[in-house]
Amino acid sequence: MMWICMGVLLLWVGSRGHAESHLVQFSPADFYNKLEAGKIMLVFFQRQACPTVSLFLAELEKSAVVLQDYGILVGKLSCNEQPVTRYCTEERLRHRAFLFRSGKEFLSFDLDTLFDVNSIVSEVLFAILREEVKYVHTDTDLMIMEKGAKGKKDIVLGYVLSLGTQEHRSFMETAYAYGSKYQFILITGGPVLKYLGAESLERSRVWFLHCRLHGSSKTPLNSERCPLTTMPKPLTTLNLHSFLQLMESPLVTEVYDDPSSVQPPPVPYQQTPQVFLFSRPATAHLDRDTAASLAWKLRGLALTLLVHRESPSVKIPEKYNAAYRLPAKSSDVKYVTLHDLDEVLELLERLEDEEVVVEDEEGASEDNEFERFIHVHELDDEVAAALFEKRTTLLDKESVGQLTSDNFHDAVAQSSLTVALFYFQWDAVSMTVLESFIDVAKRLADSEVQMSVVDCGEWTHLCAARPVNSVPVPFQPISSFPTILLLRPQGPAQPYGGLLDAEALHRFITLSQRPAPALLSSQEEVSSFLQEVPQPGLRGYKPHRSLGLFHTRAQASVSLFAEAARSLRGEVLTGLLTDDLAQKWAALHAVQLPAVLVFPSWRTHSHPSALPVPSSAPQLVADVSAALLHPMPELTVENLPSFLSLGKALLMLFVGEEEDAAGFSQNRALLREMKTVVELGRSSMGQYLASWVHLGRTPAAMSVLGSYLGSMPPLPALVLTHLPSGDEVYQFPPNAPIVAPSVLQWLQRVEAGIEKPAGMLGSDSWPAPTEFLDFLKIMDAEEEELVDEEKEKERAKEEVMEEDEAHSSSSEHVPEKKATVHSEL
Incomplete structure (x- = not known):
């Protein structure tokens, strides 16, 4: 009965929301009238319906409700009824939305940047407040802003991981409300973070710079810089509002x-x-x-x-x-x-x-950080377009070394760790990754890590892994681009398989510098090893850890564990315990020596997973990797590939962003129910990976869900996909409550072929953009062909000359007429 009432309520809310739609349906006349009146308008000129446009229009509808509070009209105009010149006729404008201000076009946005209500609101407000909200790139720029604000205004400095996110929207909405009282400054990284002592932030952050009363008795220092206070809570509109009010409270x-x-x-x-x-x-x-x-x-x-x-x-x-x-x-x-x-x-x-x-x-997720997202729609085209827009920007390559066939072995031998990027200059993805690679190199400028690049268009023999000066190279031929390898003297190359962005790469390299394994000889060293923050530069990040327990260091299986530890560098911190200390830890966790304890980042240190030591290092690596997997993980852009590699069908629960305490409680209850599904299903659930996706923290998943089902379903949505047997996508009945017994019965109906699929996976493939081309080999082959052609011509010429000499010697015995015929030939 409760669910029936809730369904009626949702239908009433849905019909009410539709009746009171704030999305303006412009006619050409209405559009021109509003334009002449100088209204601020965000308009989408619709040509045809498709899943991508349908998802965008749904989010545009939500943003219309928000943006009307800022005096901004949001609407669409159908080009099929009466086209508007330029906006309906030019093909290149069909996937763009336009912002109009003061009677003219002010700015346009690609739909890929307006993927949800947060990105729409933040991008529009960012455009309107571009003169009020300053964007600084360097510490010098910030210092100039501080000097100008002294005695006048306090500064609110915001750092957001990515534009278009919930944090970006919260910052821009606050700037709109408090812009006359404070000077708002936005940054997305760079040298300013170094001044703030936050080079490796894992989430967005806000600082309050006390400049208005600078130099008075109410400020702690009388220096050239304004004292600053860090907002400790996550960046939301409510938290930021409360923080600013708190900054106005008496000291x-x-x-x-x-x-x-x-x-x-x-x-x-x-x-x-x-x-x-x-x-x-x-x-x-x-x-x-x-x-x-x-x-x-x-x-x-x-x-x-x-x-x-x-x-x-x-x-x-x-x-x-x-x-x-x-x-x-x-x-x-x-x-x-x-x-x-x-x-x-x-x-x-x-x-x-x-x-x-x-x-x-109580069941809350241990990792509530906002996940960095990547909107992967037409990746190659988007990256290429971004690269083309920045084609005049020269990358600063002074912070990276250049590896060649001449200096490779010497360069690798001179550094304890060399990180090499193999790339092509004409490949858009390679050049985009190169920019992130240089960013990481600048962060590690004071470390012992040597960041180097290899241009495979020039040094093809090196990229093809041919011996250099008769000495083999420690890696296989590079077959995809870009590729990043970690190289150590007298050791095999370690490939980097994570996200190709600066934060993930910097984290991997930082963890790779730790000993593998670290030799721990006291309880204090073990406690220090198990602390949350391993070293500066990883603030807020909790890595996986593993401990190997052995009788003595001379035990044969120790070398096996050490080999596995080296393979896990950058992903898992490993420690080695022997003798009495190992016996103590084995007794504490009721295991027999030798053993390996695995401490996943999502689990407390008091409850590790205990593994026996197998007969090979690759098997140990596989066992540790399996123990690190969450039994019901939150899928994100970063971890999805590792879960897809398991080959299991994905049972995914899509939940929306919690707007209030009731929404938070509902999501918590749904997650508990999914855990019950796994527990009740037991062995039958072994073929499925139960997981969940938070659309607020992973906005890219909205397009994925829409493509699965053809349109955006109501939330929460339970979907079964990536079945080993086929490309079908099944959706749990949207009008049914998600409870464990019902979900298990639904899975049985799917297995029996009773349920009909709600959609199909796309057949699009993403092959490597190009095969590796050995240009020097091609040039050598072409040169050999030219040499062969020249030799053929020389041989043909010699044969003709020999024939001429033979005929000349015999011409004395033939009639003159015959000689004449021969000369004509």
Whole structure:
């Protein structure tokens, strides 16, 4: 009955939303009237219907509701009814949307950049606010902005991983609301992050630069740069609004009441902890300075209050010198005795970590970072177009070395790690990856890593893996481009198979620099090895880890483990334990030596997977890789290839972005139900990979889902695809509740051939753009052909001359007439 009522409610909401559509259906006359009136309009000129356009129009409908609050009309115009000159006739404009302002075309957007409501809203606001929201590329540019803002405006500096995301939209919407109060600056990476000490951020971030009161007693330093505060929470519109309000709060609030009587923070600070310090009349001035110093450290994390003990209302025992109250818990105040101000920061961080662990134990995903996405629609054409647009930009290759057939062995021998990119200058994908490769080289400029490139159009013998100076090269012929190899002296090459973007490559290289395996000889070293952050440059990233437990280092299986560890470099951190320490860890986890403990990044360190040591290193690598796979993973662009390689059918649950607490609870309940499917199905589920996709964190999956079913279905959607037996795509009935018994029965009907497929996988293939061409070999062959032709001509000429001499010698014995005939011939 509940589901029937919910279905009726959804139908009513859907019909109501359709009746109150904010997407304007322009006629040519309406369009020109609004254009002459100077309205700001986002218009799509529709020619024909297709799945891609249908998905776009659905998102455009959503964006119309949002953009109307900013005075922007959003609509479409059908070119089939009455075409508009230029916009309906030019073929190259058929996949673009146009922004009009002040009676003329202001900007156009390719539909591939407007893939959901977040990208539409963010890109349109970014275009309109291009004069208000500054974009800086270097630290010098930021310094100039700070000098101009001193004493006038504070600066809100935002870093987003990718344009067109939810974070980008949140930043632009906030800039629209607060643009007159603050100076907003946007960055997407580069040297500015180095100044901020955040070169390897894994998520978007916001900083508040205190420039308006710079140099006053309310700021901690009187330097040339504005003091900055980092927003600790994820970049959402609500979090950013609360953060800006928090930046306007008093630095220190002095109270004369007992902390238990002080009211919890009001809106919009209700989610902010309170920290209480205590003051005495004799040290009031020093106590105020101490409170101000701590308040600057806690800026954005907590509100600082200074409690005066001389007040009769304050009855706190003398042994306590600080207290705190956490939000969303209770109004209870906890009293503590601290010996250093930094202990307050450690206390808040520890309490925050404990809260996260509790949420994880309740079933929340341990990895809530926003996944970087790639919109893979017509990849080759898009990359080629992007490369063409930047054809005049010269890449700075000074940070990378050039490997050739002449210097290859010497260059590899001189560095402990050489990362080589094999590429073609005329290949669009190669040149795009080269740009990311140079970015990573600049980040690693101060390290021992040598970043090098090989132009396979010039050094074809090297790319074909032919011996250099009679010495073999440590890799097989390069057959696809671009290819990245990690090279070490006297060792085989290690291929890089991850995403070809700067962040993923930088992370892989950084992890590859760690010893494989690391020799751990004490409990302290093991504890340090299992910490979340392995070293600077990987802040926020939690890598996989593995421990090998052996009786002694001389044990035969140790070399097997070491070989497997070297193969796993860059993906898994490996450690080696022997003797008493190994015995202790084996007893702790109830395993027999030798054994391997695997600590996946998604699991706590107290519950590793225990594996026996097989008879070969490749088998151990395969066993460790299998143990790292999540039993019900969240599919992303980055990890999808590894799961497809398993050859299992994908049972994918597509969920939307949580708009409120109810949506979050619904998604949590759906994930628990899918886990129940796996548990109840047991052995029958071995042929399926149960997984889920969050369309908010992986927007590219929207196009995938639409292509599976021909149109965008209502969410949540449960889809079965990539079956080993065929290309069929099955959808769980959209109007049925997703509960474990029903899902298992549906899978049985699919196996029995009772269910009809809802779609088919596309037959498009993505072969390598070109085969490897050995240009020098081709040139040599052509030269040999020319030489052979010349020799043939020489032989023919000699034969003719010999015949002439023979006939000349015999001409004395033939009539003159015959000689004349011969000369004519």
